[in-house]
Amino acid sequence: MTHISIHWFRKALRLQDNPALLAAMKDCSEVYPIFILDPWFPKNMRVSVNRWRFLVESLSDLDENLKKLNSRLFVVRGRPAEVFPRLFKKWKVTRLTFEVDTEPYARQRDAEVVTLADEHGVQVIQKVSHTLYDTERIIIENNGRAPLTYTRLQTLLTSLGPPKKPVPAPSLENLKDCNTPVKEDHGMEYGIPSFEELGQDPTKAGPHLYPGGESEALARLDLYMKRTSWVCNFRKPDTSPNSLTPSTTVLSPYVKFGCLSVRTFWWKLTEIYQGGRTGYPFIDAIMTQLRTEGWIHHLARHAVACFLTRGDLWISWEEGQKVFEELLLDADWSLNAGNWQWLSASAFFHQFFRVYSPVAFGKKTDKNGEYIKKYLPFLQKFPSDYIYEPWKAPRSMQERAGCIIGKDYPKPIVVHEEARKRNLERMKAAYARRSPDVAAQAQDKTSKEGANQKRPMASSKAEVQTKKVKTKRS
CATH class of the missing domain: 1.10.579.10 (DNA Cyclobutane Dipyrimidine Photolyase, subunit A, domain 3)
Structure with missing residues (x-):
């Protein structure tokens, strides 16, 4: 069966190590990569102008990377429960893919969307890639309970073995039989949001030190991973909280938004630890x-x-x-x-x-x-x-x-x-x-x-003399 797929970007704002995105492209004639600007977040979470800027830049970078695959990002405004029924009908969607999100609101939201998809005959595929391990699997391994200590968690992870290796980014080959229908007025309806739309004053943003996006994340990762000795000898207590420039990598924002895959990060570190x-x-x-x-x-x-x-x-x-x-x-x-x-x-x-x-x-x-x-x-x-x-x-x-x-x-x-x-x-x-x-x-x-290895160790002079005496007496 040839599918018409929606891939729903949430945290995994990247192409590399995005198994749900690859699943959307398999046996597919049309794919629509979307990001939903959910009004729940600005109403229920405190978000600074700096973090809005990071998100907007991450979405822009994602859109640019999708363009290289002859695709685009569709930024859709509204509540997911209201958006999806409309999109399912408009695009004649048969498959929806997205990355598993473990946070309370996300679990409730996703359960509602899965129900809606089922009502519209849409197949749903969810993939774990924001966390190193499947959190549900860890709870199962711990007899149905969440591990309450870090030591217990480490024990469970040891039994599970290393995390899965990251999957490659999609290529033009993945999309050779699949296209993204894009209209000339794409930016008018599905464009990246402006600061004004988000109700933010860009002049209140701080210094532009950490641009958002996968491209910046990978460049920053490569920069630090080249410092093999620094990586191998890194100890958090030895870093300074008040250094004039950061004494750590500042990769955490990129991991939080999923611009950088945590599995990519983990395996990159492992390669360095095992290779230097x-x-x-x-x-x-x-x-x-x-x-x-x-x-x-x-x-x-x-x-x-x-x-x-x-x-x-x-x-x-x-x-x-x-x-x-x-x-x-x-x-x-x-x-x-x-x-x-x-x-x-x-x-x-x-x-x-x-x-x-x-x-x-x-x-x-x-x-x-x-x-x-x-x-x-x-x-x-x-x-x-x-x-x-x-x-x-x-x-x-x-x-x-x-x-x-x-x-x-x-x-x-x-x-x-x-x-x-x-x-x-x-x-x-x-x-x-x-x-x-x-x-x-x-x-x-x-x-x-x-x-020499088979021969007994040489005896001391006293030992030799004692042996001679014993021999004579016998």
């Missing part, structure tokens, strides 16, 4: 220092270079060279390239069986992990026994430290001993083809290491 991070605090602390300060000790350079290449991740030294070339204050092209070839054992250095441990190497000079605590402050409450290997800490200890491994900080990206063993075999095979003598030396070296 390896799960090995020593390695991550080194890279954090490099990104923020532009310098790291030469042995720290060795540790991360070995980890990236032959030690653990088996990634080309050329990728590491690019990162150092960008971030190091003392970056020198020839030295940088030469050192990366050396540390990866691609050239100059052939003892590839000597691998830096991402755990043991740092412990040699910093047993208590003060370096890690400085550059990864969210791990500072872990005791020294676990600071280099926080994934080994009991769950109760992780909770006391305020950092759950696998959630607030990733688990190790690889198991070092397994990766080391696997990569040694790869290196041996590579050297066997190019340098048989070196490969044989490596085989002898690793064989001795294996034998």
Whole structure:
């Protein structure tokens, strides 16, 4: 069946991650994107001129983005219960889609609209996308009751797994068989409201610091997400309430109006946490220092270079060279390239069986992990026994430290001993083809290491003497 759809924009004033909008466009010949200027809100809610301005700009931006899809936004005036019966008949609508809204007035309003749609034979599709999780599902999982503590909520969310990933914005392909009928006088009947229509004086608005709309939201998100170190080390208590410029992102207005999808925000943060991070605090602390300060000790350079290449991740030294070339204050092209070839054992250095441990190497000079605590402050409450290997800490200890491994900080990206063993075999095979003598030396070296691991620990002189005496007596 080919539908004539209305998509009802309310809070989700965006194209990206709008599953209800995509549902409206499926198997559709005509689609009408609408926003209803409901008189209930100005009568029952206190709305400043600044917030009206933000809404108007968000609607204008949405209309401009719809134009790129050969569509338009229809701003309709009136109560939804009065508007929809008229629109259902006028446009011969067969389907209505909108995002789930959990607020009290919205629930009552939407229930009334669903009843009206049913009376007019209109299919209704509602999609969850304003919240990370379906709130009704959470209540069901909690035996029909709302969780009363944040800890209980976190427990429920852990059992549900991560939020759904955001869906892509609609494209011209989505609308290839679907059009939006727009008349020449569209602006007269369905145009964006003016300040005068809203009863607002634009001269009373404050400084124009935070323009409304999805375009501004995504630009602002990208701007802050580029500051990976700042994001990874962000702690709300460390921000200032009276700084001359905001010490946080000021993305909350965009999330409130749905110009920015909360799921897009969540997954973007997750990508950064998991991608600037390896799960090995020593390695991550080194890279954090490099990104923020532009310098790291030469042995720290060795540790991360070995980890990236032959030690653990088996990634080309050329990728590491690019990162150092960008971030190091003392970056020198020839030295940088030469050192990366050396540390990866691609050239100059052939003892590839000597691998830096991402755990043991740092412990040699910093047993208590003060370096890690400085550059990864969210791990500072872990005791020294676990600071280099926080994934080994009991769950109760992780909770006391305020950092759950696998959630607030990733688990190790690889198991070092397994990766080391696997990569040694790869290196041996590579050297066997190019340098048989070196490969044989490596085989002898690793064989001795294996034998030493199986051999009992050497006894002290006193223990040896005691054994001799016992032998003679027997």
